[in-house]
Amino acid sequence: xxxxxxxxxxxxxxxxxxxxxxxxxxxxxxxxxxxxxxxxxxxxxxxxxxxxxxxxxxxxxxxxxxxxxxxxxxxxxxxxxxxxxxxxxxxxxxxxxxxxxxxxxxxxxxxxxx
Amino acid sequence: xxxxxxxxxxxxxxxxxxxxxxxxxxxxxxxxxxxxxxxxxxxxxxxxxxxxxxxxxxxxxxxxxxxxxxxxxxxxxxxxxxxxxxxxxxxxxxxxxxxxxxxxxxxxxxxxx
Numbered sequence: 001x002x003x004x005x006x007x008x009x010x011x012x013x014x015x016x017x018x019x020x021x022x023x024x025x026x027x028x029x030x031x032x033x034x035x036x037x038x039x040x041x042x043x044x045x046x047x048x049x050x051x052x053x054x055x056x057x058x059x060x061x062x063x064x065x066x067x068x069x070x071x072x073x074x075x076x077x078x079x080x081x082x083x084x085x086x087x088x089x090x091x092x093x094x095x096x097x098x099x100x101x102x103x104x105x106x107x108x109x110x111x112x113x114x
Numbered sequence: 115x116x117x118x119x120x121x122x123x124x125x126x127x128x129x130x131x132x133x134x135x136x137x138x139x140x141x142x143x144x145x146x147x148x149x150x151x152x153x154x155x156x157x158x159x160x161x162x163x164x165x166x167x168x169x170x171x172x173x174x175x176x177x178x179x180x181x182x183x184x185x186x187x188x189x190x191x192x193x194x195x196x197x198x199x200x201x202x203x204x205x206x207x208x209x210x211x212x213x214x215x216x217x218x219x220x221x222x223x224x225x226x227x
Contacts, residue, residue, distance in 0.1 A: 004157070033214060042120075042219035043158070043203060056214040090157055096213055100146035100165055103215065105157030 002027065004093050004106035012112045018079040021109045023091030025072050031055075031096025032074040033103060034066060037088040046089075049074050050096040078111075086113045117141045118206050120218035128226050133191040135221050137204035140185065144206040148215065149178060149189050152201045161202075162189070194225045 005024040013019050025032050033056075034046040045058035049068035068074045072093075078085055088110050092103035119138045127133045137147075145166035150158035164171040164178045164187065171178050177190045191198055201222045205215040 031213060035217070040219060043205075043217035045214055045216065048214050050213070058214075092157075094213075099213070100163065100207065102148055102160040102163060104160070105150075107155070107157045 004091060004104050006089075006091050006106035006109050008109060009107065010110045010112075012114060013081050014114055015081055015083060017081050018077065019081060019111060021076045021078075021089055021091075021111075023074045023076070023093075023106060025074070025091075025093030026104055029093040029095055029104075030072050031094045032068055032072065033092045033094075034074070034076050035090045035092065036060075037090060037108070038086075043090065046076065048096075055096075081113045083113050086111060116219075117144075118204060118216045118218040120202075120204060120221050122221050123219070124222040124224070126224045126226060127194045129196055130193045133189075133194045133198065133223055133225065135189040135191075135202050135204075135223065137187045137189075137218055138185060139187075139206050141206070141208070141216075142185070143208040144216075146207045147178070147180060147187050148205045148207075149176075150203045150205065150217075151198075152203065152220070158203060191223075194223075196225050196227050199223055199225050 031050045033048040035043040048056040052068045066076045088108045090108045091106045148163045149161040152158040180187045201220045203220045205217045207215045
């Protein structure tokens with residue numbers, strides 16, 4: 001079956017702009033989680049969507065937002081970009097119904113803010 | 115507040131020897147633990163998991179040990195192979211319905227041929 005698809009793979013934006021990243025989960029998976037990876041910080045949890053509802057949220061400012069559509073595809077939006085937002089953004093999918101279930105990650109979107 | 119810690123940023127091991135990667139956590143509510151491996155320019159891939167009702171789980175060359183009293187888990191790779199060179203992340207979650215994982219900062223493993 002097809003894996004988790006993230007688009008675009010690479011993105012360069014200017015400070016102050018906004019950006020939208022997309023994630024298509026594995027078919028049948030209803031949970032999509034977003035993580036930010038920066039050097040030295042590991043993977044920081046942004047939020048999780050399940051059946052179009054935000055079910056969990058990390059400690060990121062309100063500039064980071066997301067949504068999920070009825071087909072489980074998810075988008076993440078960052079407004080008023082800052083240099084520190086440069087990172088690899090990873091999306092992970094799972095059924096969202098089984099405690100302890102592992103995620104399947106996409107390859108990520110590398111965002112560079114200049 | 116880093117609830118999941120991997121205190122060794124890097125580790126070098128000779129091919130054929132054992133690699134031991136460590137992870138400590140602070141939240142006693144965590145009861146599911148996963149290890150992921152990540153190559154450059156790729157997303158993390160799931161390696162092995164363990165729940166808090168066990169203290170050991172094996173899958174081929176990979177074994178994860180959990181010490182709940184010490185809030186410590188470790189991943190053993192035996193024998194180590196050059197293809198194992200990657201960044202390894204441990205992650206933890208609580209079964210209280212949060213469905214989210216807290217990840218450590220990763221350990222870069224280099225297996226020398």
